[in-house]
Amino acid sequence: MSKHLAWYDEIRESGRVLWHEETQSWYITRFADVWDFLVDSRLGARTTDTFTDRMTPEQxxxxxxxxxxxxxxxxFSDTPRHTGLHRTILPCFTxxxxxxxxxxxxxxxxxxxxxPWQSGDLLAGAIRPACEAGLVAFLGVDSDELVRVSEWSARLIAFVGRTEYHHETMTRASVALREFSDFVVHICGEGRSALSSTMQRAVEEGALDWADVVAVYGQMVTGFLQPTVSALTMAAEILANHPDGLKAYVSAPDTFISESIRLASPFHFAPRRTLEDIEFAGEVIPExxxxxxxLVSANRDPRRFPEPMQFRMDRGTPPHVAFARGRYACVGAGLARHIMQGVLDAMVEEPRTFAVEALTADWNIGPGMRMPKCLVKARS
Incomplete structure (x- = not known):
């Protein structure tokens, strides 16, 4: 088990809330509490970066x-701006x-x-390319452009993940942002997809400015591809390995996909900011x-999910919180599930999927995300 997941599980079992001095954060760990706080109007989306107050003026x-x-x-936007963005974006998901x-x-x-059904890496050979094909269609880019977009995204994500100033990372992210911004303006002007046409129209009507549009594209690129790949890798591994995987998927694909997403929990947490003092579990969390x-700790909480590390089709409701919920829920969650079902349908329809003894995924599990390295035939 990852040391990060082990610590999250440990603090969940030690109490409902924990103050962590090193990250200057209050951690909410149990499912029922996370479920409620995700829609609590006393919390805002924006948080203070932990290192920006230590930067020089030049930095x-x-x-x-x-x-x-x-x-x-x-x-990361609060109302009313968040409401306007969602009102603009949601029609793109018809x-x-x-x-x-x-x-x-x-x-x-x-x-x-x-x-490569029986040899090679199913992640590199099928899962990631299939998810990329979906992203290409949604964003209105071609495959070659996606390579550049992915490079920009990696540089920007490297910045987002920093907890201290690092000059090379910041410089690379700054250049990536300038190039990515120019690219987004270009493809929106060409109206290549429902998203690009909608964004261009919103700018022309004054509903958004170009900085807003670049931010929307930025979230879609960085926040859609990798979580979908991670959840789909988990689902493919379960489909091939679980004794009842095929039967479970065919009988209830939505439930199968939901449970796979819970087990993957690609994003581990959702940061928030208190808008007022909050009394909770014997603590006063200040404004x-x-x-x-x-999110990942909540999705592994045995109070809500008995045998939380096991794949089960009888979890019932309320569902997991892997994609959050309420006004900050992932806007692309439905699209992610649709892409997952397309790939899993292809696996079910291909007899060679079940000709291998087993598939095994190798994971890179950090403090904030779960990302697969490969999905290959298990060694005997």
Missing amino acids: AELCAPILDFVSKWPV SAETDRIGEAVRSHLAKDGSI GARIVLL
Whole structure:
């Protein structure tokens, strides 16, 4: 087990809330509490960066555009701005658009010889490319452009994940943001997808400015691809390995996918900020404090999920919190599930999927995310 997940489990069992001096954060760990706090109006989305107050004026000047960019992501925006962004973005997720993106995924998987079912790495050979095909269709970019977008995204994510100033990381992220911004303006002007056309129209009508649009694209790129890949890797591993995996998926694909997402819990926490003093579990959490809602800990809470590390189809409701809920819920969650179902359907329809003895995933589990390294045939 990852040391990070082990610590999250440990603090969940030690109490409902923990003050952590090193990160200057209050941690909420249990499912029932996380479930409630996700829709608590006393919490705001934006949090204070833990290292920005220690920067020099020169460092602050370099980081300012990137901090502003991240602060404009829908997931980090408070009302009323958040409400306006969601009202603009949600029409991009129509049934017709979702079906179009799902068809792009299925078309990719239908290519002869594109999937190494019995050898090689299923993650690199099928899962990641299929998810990328869906993202390409949604964003309105081509495959070559996605390579550049992914490079920009990696540099920006490296910045977001820092807890202290690092000049090379900040410089690379600053350059990436300038290039990514120019690219987003270009593709929106060409109206290549429902998203790009909607964003262009919102700018023309004055509902959004270009900084808002770049932030929307930034969240979609960084916050959609990797979590979908992680959840799908978990689902594929279960489908191939679990004795009742095939039967479970065919009988109730939505439930199967939901339980796979719970086990994966790609994003480990959701940071929030208190808008007023909050009395909770014998503690007073002051206004302006940073609260960390531990999604992964909640999804492993045996009070809500008996045998939490086991795959079970009888979990019932309320469901997991892997994609959060309420006004800060992941706007692309439905699209992620649709892409997952397209890939899993292809596995079910392909007899070679079940010709291997087992599949095993190798994971990179950090403090904030679970990311797969590979999905290969298990060694005998």
